[in-house]
Amino acid sequence: MNELFKPLKGKIPDVKEIKKRKEHVKSIIIQYPRYKKILDKIEEHHQLSFGSVQPDGLFIYGETGLGKSTLLKEYESKYPRKIIDGFTKIPILYLTVPVGATPKSVASKILLNMGDPNYDRGTENNMTVRILSFVEKCEVEMIIVDEFQHLIDSESKNVLNKASNWVKNLSNEVRIPILVCGMPESNKVFVYNEQLDRRFCEKQSLQPFSYQSKEEEIEFRAFLNGLDKQLPFPEQAFLADPVLAKKIFYATKGNPFYIKKLIEESTVQALKSGSDLISEDDLYISFKSISLSTRPFVINPFNDEKFNLIDAFEKEKRMKKYI
Numbered sequence: 001m002n003e004l005f006k007p008l009k010g011k012i013p014d015v016k017e018i019k020k021r022k023e024h025v026k027s028i029i030i031q032y033p034r035y036k037k038i039l040d041k042i043e044e045h046h047q048l049s050f051g052s053v054q055p056d057g058l059f060i061y062g063e064t065g066l067g068k069s070t071l072l073k074e075y076e077s078k079y080p081r082k083i084i085d086g087f088t089k090i091p092i093l094y095l096t097v098p099v100g101a102t103p104k105s106v107a108s109k110i111l112l113n114m115g116d117p118n119y120d121r122g123t124e125n126n127m128t129v130r131i132l133s134f135v136e137k138c139e140v141e142m143i144i145v146d147e148f149q150h151l152i153d154s155e156s157k158n159v160l161n162k163a164s165n166w167v168k169n170l171s172n173e174v175r176i177p178i179l180v181c182g183m184p185e186s187n188k189v190f191v192y193n194e195q196l197d198r199r200f201c202e203k204q205s206l207q208p209f210s211y212q213s214k215e216e217e218i219e220f221r222a223f224l225n226g227l228d229k230q231l232p233f234p235e236q237a238f239l240a241d242p243v244l245a246k247k248i249f250y251a252t253k254g255n256p257f258y259i260k261k262l263i264e265e266s267t268v269q270a271l272k273s274g275s276d277l278i279s280e281d282d283l284y285i286s287f288k289s290i291s292l293s294t295r296p297f298v299i300n301p302f303n304d305e306k307f308n309l310i311d312a313f314e315k316e317k318r319m320k321k322y323i
């Protein structure tokens with residue numbers, strides 16, 4: 001329930017209003033316990049390693065859509081950039097590794113994100129020297145490197161040797177903590193480059209929600225309840241209802257990206273009928289429009305009165321065997 005959004009009482013809103021409410025859904029972030037734990041870990045890493053003679057590295061990994069970048073950007077926004085005496089202070093420097101990384105492309109990305117107008121100029125050495133000098137001037141306290149799996153060549157699957165060595169050298173010279181983050185296959189970079197591995201001993205994984213134990217069920221339903229309370233409607237959808245929560249879990253496999261996508265589409269669906277809440281019909285129609293190429297045999301759980309979570313997963317598994 002959200003009092004900021006006026007009741008529609010059956011009146012279909014204009015596109016501007018629909019867009020505003022859809023964007024509102026996109027911006028909702030729920031700090032559920034495991035998410036919060038990783039944020040706290042980053043804070044600890046930042047505070048304990050900054051100023052240390054030998055800052056430690058931290059590696060966070062997890063499958064696509066679990067919220068890694070959301071988490072990192074939330075941390076970055078906690079320490080905003082400030083202009084002091086004409087210099088931009090950048091407490092947290094966030095960047096993504098470009099696809100097919102080379103030392104120069106990674107260096108250039110760092111310089112670009114620090115506001116260097118000549119970010120793509122100079123030799124590799126010259127760029128590295130500039131990075132070290134900017135880090136000092138901009139008082140950078142921690143560097144966050146996202147999409148670390150881009151240090152692996154997407155076709156040959158080989159680790160991009162030069163780029164990963166360049167990152168290792170940077171982590172030696174820069175003297176501030178570095179946090180790297182990526183898909184689970186990023187681990188291959190550490191297996192290949194043992195020296196880099198030693199610098200990132202601490203590894204944390206982000207997992208999807210699960211629905212096996214009572215605690216896991218509570219965590220998932222609390223996430224849905226948090227989401228429900230912030231939805232741009234004057235009335236609650238009761239997403240955390242035990243039966244509906246199971247259906248949402250089946251539809252999304254507990255992946256925050258799919259949960260948000262389903263709710264975003266359902267928001268638009270409900271608004272288009274002038275409704276003041278998301279109904280199970282809206283979830284049913286939206287789920288039909290979301291195509292899950294990894295789950296060709298998924299069934300639509302919404303509006304199914306006999307839905308059973310275990311049976312639904314079993315049925316999907318059996319169907320998969322026949323292909």
Ligand SMILES: Nc1ncnc2c1ncn2[C@@H]1O[C@H](COP(=O)(O)OP(=O)(O)OP(=O)(O)O)[C@@H](O)[C@H]1O
Pocket residue numbers: 026028029030031032035062063064065066067068069070071182183256257258260
């Ligand atoms: N705690 C959260 N609360 C609300 N929504 C979330 C949360 N975590 C993730 N999401 C949603 O999931 C979507 C995907 O998250 P994000 O892009 O951070 O995933 P990722 O792990 O970085 O994926 P990739 O590896 O593909 O980059 C986000 O757009 C966001 O809407």
Ligand SMILES: [Mg+2]
Pocket residue numbers: 068069070146
């Ligand atoms: Mg990401």
